[in-house]
Amino acid sequence: MSTTFAVIYTYTDDTALREATRPAHREYLRGLAEEGSMLIAGAWAPGEAPGGLLILRTEDKAGAQAIVDKDPYTSQGVVANAEIREWVPPLGPVAPAISGQA
Template identity: 75%
Template sequence: MASTFAVIYTYTDDTALREATRPSHRDYLRGLADEGALLVAGAWAPAEAPGGLLIFRADDKAAVQAIVDKDPYTTAGVVANSEIREWAPPLGPVAAQLNGE
């Protein structure tokens, strides 16, 4: 049964590399969204430290790690650090869907 995972990216300060890699990163994520693996993704607001949040549905943390490892942002060196956490929110209008109910 699939679970929900939050991935937190921290980007390097190399803005030029990030901008150059963004189109392939977004194409990659679009494909994952089309498959139903990626639920939502986006960068932090400009006032925040560079990075982003991605929410996935996957069988396990290893499957999410494999997705992160193939992300063009990871392979190009845009991602300085990534953190994967299983997430099971109990409240809110989309909590049931995120928990596979």
């Protein structure tokens, strides 16, 4: 049974590194989406602190950590911090699909 995890990325201030690594990061995320491990991902709006959010479906927190560890943003030093939390949203029109109850 898969579990849903929210991954909150905080990026370093090195925008040149982030821009240089972005194509590999996005290709990696596309692969995760195609295999069903990633439900959605995106960066915070320009007015927010640099970072982003990934919603993942994995067997356990170790699986989510492995995805984070393999992300080019992590391996190349773009991610300063990655917080991983299990997420079970009970309300809203997409909650059943996200929480695996659909």
